[in-house]
Amino acid sequence: MxxxxxxxxxxxxxxxxxxxxxxxxxxxxxxxxxxxxxxxxxxxxxxxxxxxxxxxxxxxxxxxxxxxxxxxxxxxRGVIFQDYALFPWLTVRGNVEYPMRRTGIKTRERAERLQALLRMAHLEGKERLYPAQLSGGMKQRTAVCRALASDPxxxxxxxxxxxxxxxxxxxxxxxxxxxxxxxxxxxxxxxxxxxxxxxxxxxxxxxxxxxxxxxxxxxxxxxxxxxxxxxxxxxxxxxxxxxxxxxxxxxxxxx
Ligand SMILES: Nc1ncnc2c1ncn2[C@@H]1O[C@H](COP(=O)(O)OP(=O)(O)OP(=O)(O)O)[C@@H](O)[C@H]1O
Ligand SMILES: [Mg+2]
The missing domain is CATH 3.40.50.300 (P-loop containing nucleotide triphosphate hydrolases)
Incomplete structure (x- = not known):
């Protein structure tokens, strides 16, 4: 657009x-x-x-x-801030799903979209980790996934x-x-x-x-x-x- x-x-x-x-x-x-x-x-x-x-x-x-x-x-519009601004109390999955929940995307589609985003960002298998358990690069890629989750x-x-x-x-x-x-x-x-x-x-x-x-x-x-x-x-x-x-x-x- x-x-x-x-x-x-x-x-x-x-x-x-x-x-x-x-x-x-x-x-x-x-x-x-x-x-x-x-x-x-x-x-x-x-x-x-x-x-x-x-x-x-x-x-x-x-x-x-x-x-x-x-x-x-x-x-x-997806936004990525300077400090990634991930929610520390949510896992990778929770962070990436957050915008999808807000826009009312159904459970099944949410799970599919989550998997597709994690695959793209090479974050498969990391969905249960919290931001504090991620490297800087993983945090940044999680932020990218979250920004793309609402399909902006x-x-x-x-x-x-x-x-x-x-x-x-x-x-x-x-x-x-x-x-x-x-x-x-x-x-x-x-x-x-x-x-x-x-x-x-x-x-x-x-x-x-x-x-x-x-x-x-x-x-x-x-x-x-x-x-x-x-x-x-x-x-x-x-x-x-x-x-x-x-x-x-x-x-x-x-x-
Ligand atoms: N909410 C605000 N209230 C008052 N002044 C503000 C506010 N936000 C920004 N400014 C002023 O507007 C100007 C531009 O700020 P801005 O944050 O957009 O700069 P920037 O180009 O992003 O700088 P940096 O590279 O340091 O991040 C600055 O003079 C700043 O003090
Ligand atoms: Mg600035």
């Missing part, structure tokens, strides 16, 4: 008055496209993702998933690999990329990490802390899975680092 963000404004009151975080944001994510938001801390990435998820309301503008305007959270049209991810070490991060990127290639769901992801953006994305949106302005919209035209050591890969990371440099300059100008 296509995602359309049109003329979105968002401001927050802070001690010194109003702070405009996002002004006139226009962004489209095509059906099955993987788009990443990249930008310095505080530029409004999480705010924008929360607006799309329906957790935060913009003062102006619209977000549409397909033909439907977003008016709050819904099963058409759009997957929203806020720094899904933020909390793990470098080696694990590369592995998780590869796993998530594989899952995405198999499902071809529309994705909007947030990251700080230029390497990650190039590895995962069809397009990278570089955001400025100056009112969330889009500094650049870079199409990553590399075959998948991507070769991290290739020259073109490095050309893209260099280009994005330059653009991030501009974004940081905006941050200094603003403060």
């Amino acid at each position: 296509r995602l359309e963000i049109r003329d979105v404004h968002k401001r927050f009151a802070n001690g010194a008055g109003d702070h405009i975080v996002i002004e006139r944001m226009d962004l489209s994510v095509g059906e099955g496209e993987f788009v990443t938001l990249l930008g310095p801390s505080g530029c409004g990435k999480t705010t924008l993702l929360n607006i799309v998820a329906g957790f935060v309301r913009p003062e102006r503008g619209t977000v549409r998933v397909g033909d439907r305007p977003v008016e709050g959270p819904g099963p058409d 049209q759009v997957l929203l991810m806020d720094e899904p690999f933020g909390a793990v070490d470098f080696q694990m991060r590369l592995k998780l990127q590869e796993e998530l990329e594989r899952i995405w290639v198999e499902n071809r769901i529309t994705v909007l992801m947030v990251t700080h990490d230029v390497q990650e953006a190039v590895y995962m994305s069809d397009r990278v949106i570089v955001m400025s802390p100056d009112r969330g302005r889009i500094i650049d919209d870079v199409r990553i035209d590399l075959p998948r899975p991507r070769e991290r050591r290739s020259e073109r890969y490095h050309e893209y990371t260099d280009l994005l680092l330059d653009r991030l440099g501009e974004a940081f300059a905006d941050a200094r100008a603003e403060s």
Whole structure:
């Protein structure tokens, strides 16, 4: 399903008055496209993702998933938060089934869907374990399964690999990329990490802390899975680092 963000404004009151975080944001994510938001801390990435998820309301503008305007959270959008946010008191099975129970999916279909998701994420046999008994990678894959359980049209991810070490991060990127290639769901992801953006994305949106302005919209035209050591890969990371440099300059100008 296509995602359309049109003329979105968002401001927050802070001690010194109003702070405009996002002004006139226009962004489209095509059906099955993987788009990443990249930008310095505080530029409004999480705010924008929360607006799309329906957790935060913009003062102006619209977000549409397909033909439907977003008016709050819904099963058409799966969300993965930075810390995975699994329910620690539920098993893998309980976590993945949770959104299916909420949307009233019958027991039998729930069991079938659970098995299909666990198979896809290489988590078969883990359904009785609790989050505390899982590795970081298993937790992240459980979070992916849970986000996909309601069969969403759009997957929203806020720094899904933020909390793990470098080696694990590369592995998780590869796993998530594989899952995405198999499902071809529309994705909007947030990251700080230029390497990650190039590895995962069809397009990278570089955001400025100056009112969330889009500094650049870079199409990553590399075959998948991507070769991290290739020259073109490095050309893209260099280009994005330059653009991030501009974004940081905006941050200094603003403060
Ligand atoms: N609920 C809120 N109330 C007031 N200000 C807020 C609120 N949420 C976010 N902000 C402000 O909006 C700006 C953007 O925050 P946001 O969390 O979207 O940034 P971000 O790009 O996700 O940063 P990071 O990379 O550090 O996660 C910041 O200046 C922040 O202080
Ligand atoms: Mg954030």
